Amino acid sequence: MESPKHAGDVAVAVSQAYGVDTMFTLSGGHVFPLYDGAVHQNMRIVDVRHEQSAVFAAEATARLTRRPGLAVLTAGPGITNGVSGVATAHFNGSPVVVLGGRAPRSRWGSGALQEMDHPPLFEPITKLAFTGSGADSIGQDVEMAFRTALAPHRGPVFLDFYMDDLFSPSTEEYAAETLTPSPLEPDPEALAGIARLIAEAERPVVVLGSDVWMERAEEAARDFVEEWRLPVIPNGQGRGILPAGHDLLVTRARGLAFGQADLVVVVGTPLDFRLGYGWFGGKDGAPLAKVVHIVGAPSQLATHTGLAGSAAADLSLVLWGLNAACATAGVDPKAYAAWTDTLSEKAAAAIAEDASLLxxxxxxxxxxxxxxxxxxxxxxxxxxxxxxxxxxxxxxxxxxxxxxxxxxxxxxxxxxxxxxxxxxxxxxxxxxxxxxxxxxxxxxxxxxxxxxxxxxxxxxxxxxxxxxxxxxxxxxxxxxxxxxxxxxxxxxxxxxxxxxxxxxxxxxxxxxxxxxxxxxxxxxxxxxxxxxxxxxxxxxxxxxxxxxx
Structure with a gap:
């Protein structure tokens, strides 16, 4: 990178090092140096008509590309207008970095235009919310923002800059290089325990959630369920891991599957209201199901309900390891083949019944x-x-x-x-x-x-x-x-x-x-x-x- 003209150039260079190619924003004077940096370094700028759309666009970029999304918001109402987008990214675990403007350091406390301390607003809905410490540390601050957003479990980060810091010349020597977090390794004993539960199950169901996609584990997930012929219900961006028409895809038999399962293995999604808070089974005299929760980071494990097994690690490593563990545990798909067939038939019948209304x-x-x-x-x-x-x-x-x-x-x-x-x-x-x-x-x-x-x-x-x-x-x-x-x-x-x-x-x-x-x-x-x-x-x-x- 050529010698930066100002701190905004450094911020943009770091963002590009982490794979960002588009800045979503609504124009505001507090963040002009970030726009200037984008122009200098050929980063696409997409300006919207409401700041919420800028953050939502950054979040969708993260979810579609599995790289960080970037939104740039001007001070005060520009930033408060983005709060719902940041909250959405928080609940979705989307690696979004929001860079904000801030009233000048030199006028702080004297009633400058849109003078507001933004980070406290974002602390409950971000992994990190902070103010840049100065013009000569902006590269380090932006790098920390992206590194934190990408670390397990992913999520949004908010960073604002005093206006005068952002406009200042920067003498920071910054080598733009991406620091990739090391994958979390699964516990072999935990995987062996989950495999034993599958081996004992008569009516298993697997739920594949958004994090399977976000963690690039879709191939490992498909290999796992196809190898062991496990019926699947997708959730969120887990949809499509098994394509429409796949014989193990039993979305349309969801009520029967969740009502009569004796084991539900939930991968890459919370046990929230969408999944009955983790309570499965109990329908038509069936006992409550055992529940296994597999997530990408310990912070995502359910704590509100009892679990028969769990694993918190890189999802590809977990699913590949579980494949091997199932072979060792003697999992036999014939033991639950009748259940899988019942769910497949129920799903097919539901699809056929749809024809008249469609x-x-x-x-x-x-x-x-x-x-x-x-x-x-x-x-x-x-x-x-x-x-x-x-x-x-x-x-x-x-x-x-x-x-x-x-x-x-x-x-x-x-x-x-x-x-x-x-x-x-x-x-x-x-x-x-x-x-x-x-x-x-x-x-x-x-x-x-x-x-x-x-x-x-x-x-x-x-x-x-x-x-x-x-x-x-x-x-x-x-x-x-x-x-x-x-x-x-x-x-x-x-x-x-x-x-x-x-x-x-x-x-x-x-x-x-x-x-x-x-x-x-x-x-x-x-x-x-x-x-x-x-x-x-x-x-x-x-x-x-x-x-x-």
Whole structure:
């Protein structure tokens, strides 16, 4: 690197050493030197219309590329606007670095514009939140931020800089080189214990979560479950590790699998509400299941429920080691073959039963008809993004990725408004793939202005809005509880598509089921950000349980 002009050059150079090629931001004077550094060193700058989208885009970049994402936020409200994005990254374990501006050190305490001590806001939702110590240590500070974000278990880091430090010339001698954390080795005795549990099981189930993808363990996971013929239910970005149609993929038999399993091996995801907090079995007279939790770092092990076994280490090493341990333990897939066949048959029957609704001619439109039409158009490498409630819940059930790493939703934090930031990142990360953003009409209200970002940066994305004119996750439960609902109505058939066209994209409103397929084809063929705004039946609620089981 040539001698830096200022501290911003150093910060950008370190970021590039850790694999960052895009800076997501919304313009602010406190961070101009970071922009100048990006220009000097040919880092792409993508500017958005709300800071939350900058952080969401950085987070999606991390989740799609498995490299760190970078967001740069100006001081005060620029940074507070990014809090929900950082919280989402925290719950997803996404390695995101947020670099922030800060009022000048020389004016600190005198009431400068947007003077605020930001790190305390972020301490509960980051691995580290701190202020740079000076112009001549910015390289070390940024390196610490990236190294911390990547260390097991990954997560977001916040670092802000006094404005005058960032603008100052830097004399720091910094050699930009990436420091990669050493993988955590699994305990052989723990693996042997898990293998014995599998050998004893009659009704095992494996859950593959997002961290299997994030830790590049998808090949080891697939080898393991195929070698031992274990039925699989994916979770989050674990979707696609076994492709749609795989005989061990029993997502559609989830209720039976989790209700009657005697052993559930959960890999790379928390035992949270999505998995019934780790309580499995107990259905139709079955005893409670034994639970094994396998995670990438000790901090991720469940502590709220009893575990029959656990391992906290590099997931590829765990799964390869478990493969060998199962052979030593004498695991025999024939012992649970009847169970695996039962789950496969149940899943196949559920898929067959879907056919009528996926082709429904009901008017108003049943949401499932949308997914029937969409499924025929999705390529194997399509990236599908969900941002919404009931409408996206249908997607989670009926859109089955064919490859890993091609599904994005907000994760366990459940934050609406992720969609446009995720779509920006997906189009940049996967330039040759279809990118489809599924929006509930409620979620659309959080970030639709960032269609302008898609248009300005020439990022074509197909947006599908399930428009039922209500907050479905609230309206139906309120009516069940109280016999009435309040604060749950939206404008029926609101023309979100016209918002997209006004911002320079394309779009149309669909009100009859036979129009869905042609409209989706026009969207894919358009080459611009395009919304298919589909009016759906507000009387239909997605059937769900409170525990996720």
């Amino acid at each position: 082709q429904s001619t009901a008017d108003p439109i049943h949401p499932m008809r949308i997914y029937g039409e969409l499924g025929r158009l999705l390529a194997d490498d399509a990236v599908v993004i969900g941002d919404g409630g009931d409408f996206v819940s249908y997607a989670g059930k009926y859109v089955e990725p064919r490859r890993p790493g091609n599904w994005l939703d907000p994760g366990p934090y459940g934050c609406l408004g992720t969609g446009l930031g995720y779509a920006v990142a997906a189009r940049l990360a996967r330039p040759s793939s279809q990118v489809v953003l599924l929006l509930g009409d409620g979620a659309a209200g959080f970030s639709l202005m960032d269609v302008d970002t898609l248009v300005r940066h020439r990022l074509p994305v197909v947006m599908v809005c399930g428009n039922n004119g209500i907050w479905g996750l609230e309206k139906h439960p309120m009516q069940m509880l109280y016999g009435y609902d309040v604060a749950a109505e939206l404008q029926p058939q609101c023309r979100y598509d016209q918002v997209v066209t006004a911002l320079g994209g394309g779009g149309e409103l669909v009100t009859s089921p036979e129009e869905i397929g042609p409209a989706l084809r026009r969207a894919f063929d358009s080459g611009v950000p395009y919304m298919v705004n589909i009016a759906t039946d507000p009387r239909i609620a997605y059937p769900r349980s409170t525990t996720g089981v």
